[in-house]
Amino acid sequence: MTQTSRLLILSIVLLLLAACATSPTGRRQLMLVSEESSIVSSKEAYLSTVNELDKAGKIEDKTAVTARVENITGRLITEAIKMRPDTANWEWSVVVIEDPEMVNAWCMAGGRMAVYTGLLEKVKPSDDELAQVMGHEISHALAKHTAEKMSMQMATAVGVAAVGIASDNTGVALTGAALTAMLVVNLPNSRSAEKEADRIGIELAAKAGYDPRAAATLWKKMGDVSGSGPPQFLSTHPAPENRQEKLAKLAVKMEPYYDPDADHPVYILR
Secondary structure, eight states, rough: OOOHHHHHHHHHHHHHHHHHEEETSSSSOOOSOOHEEEEEEHHHHHHHHHHHHTTTBBBOOSSSHHHHHHHHHHHHHHHHHHGGGGGGOOOEEEEEETTOOOOOOOETSSSSEEEEEHHHIIIIOOOHHHHHHHHHHHOOOHHHHHHHHHHHHHHHHHHHHHHHHHTTHHHHHHHHHHHHHHEEEEEEHHHHHHHHHHHHHHHHHHHHOOTTTHHHHHHHHHHHOSSOOOOHHHHHOOOOTTHHHHHHHHHHHHHGGOOOTTTOOOOOOO
16 A cells, blocks of 8 residues: 555545534434535535426425325424424425325425325325324435435545555555445444434424324334335335334324323414
8 A cells, every 4th residue: 555545545534524413313424514514415406307397297286185284294394493493494395196006205405395195105104104204204305315415425525535545555445445335334334324313203203293103104104004115204214124113212202292182383384
């Protein structure tokens, strides 16, 4: 290994150490990309995606379905802002995408959300269960998971390049390092992010007046959805076998927050 290679690798290690941050639950995060940058990128991606779908007539507009989604999401956002007051400046929004085969929902950095009609029609969630879906997605944004994922991708690319330089065999090193980064960096963090979103999401839903026990029943319904393959939601939100059990235990802890008869203000979406 040359002196230049050693210095490069040392610089990368120091950069990664300096880029550590802490999530709302106290978990250590790698943050090479700022949340502000991830919000800008997410807005561009969101507008491009939604504009294309709108032109194709795939965006539900002012229906009973959108009213239901907006009401549930609005209550959750009210609680999200209480949890992170700085998010009051986000451009919170939600759209319902007409796609009967897509069982999915998401929330980008900055609070821009979508839910697909396939999730509503195939899973048939109750309001309490739909609140768990959207609360989970909002939690990904609150915990800066988009910026974290972008940071991991950047670290992977930089690490691969460094190993290639150090080994003087870029072709071989790139393949091995990329595989290692995928297994060691990306997958464990993905599971950690899911666990974190479960924890924050069920709390948001409970505080918004939605039964926390619905989190476990929701995941059972997700697992029961049939078709040619697993729902997109399950492929992007890996569910270990004991997830329902853990959610049921979390629900017990959330009971003190749950008061369905209390006044639950609805955030007015833009």
